[in-house]
Amino acid sequence: MKSIILGSVLAVVAVASLDANAAGTSTFCNAPNVAGNATATAAAGTDFVKVAFTPKCSANVFLVGADESPLLFRVGAASSKGKSFFGGSSAGGAVSRGGDCTGTGGVCSATDATSGQTGASSS
Template identity: 60%
Template sequence: MKNISMKNVVMGSVLAIAAVTSLSANATPVCSGTVAGNGASFSAGTNFVKVAFTPKCSANVFLDGEETSPTVFRVGSASLKGKTKFGGSSVGGSVGNMGACTGAGGVCSGTDSAAAMTAASS
């Protein structure tokens, strides 16, 4: 039951970030997988981000994002306590399972969230 609720938290975080905001022109680590609090702050630009924001991060969540044009935004996420990475983009619509994490024992890291983001629009 714990894995299902963590998946919901991770997917909810990804969807909230994607729906309300976007990120800088390059891949950006938004949440570092440590304690809950503010993530990286972003400024409005000429691509997907139209309003500056500072996202809130849940504890143990890694989240990466990237805007590649005015219409394309992608995200990837993983939980330190989970074994699966998730990703999604404005190209394909929803957030989905991007496979198992690569750490020892299947433990997720920031590398997994970045890989999920890259795979999201492939």
């Protein structure tokens, strides 16, 4: 499951962007919905990614992202069956474990995915 989460995070960092009119963090996948909840679109020179797409996730994945500038895109991911959340950014391309999830018994939620996104490197 960790490889699925990491793969999702890497894919989004590599090719994703949010609509230029969207503010803040966007929820791409919200477990158990496997079809993407949001379509990442390109904007003329103001966003990191230049090709629009709708991501698909495994059934248990929470995936959020924020297009913050032409040079920075940050994502966070967690699994509803996992115990850790992850974050990554276009600033170096690193994806790393952000910490333990806060839910009962260590179960992850969308809030944990957001924690991974906000904790991802911005420089």
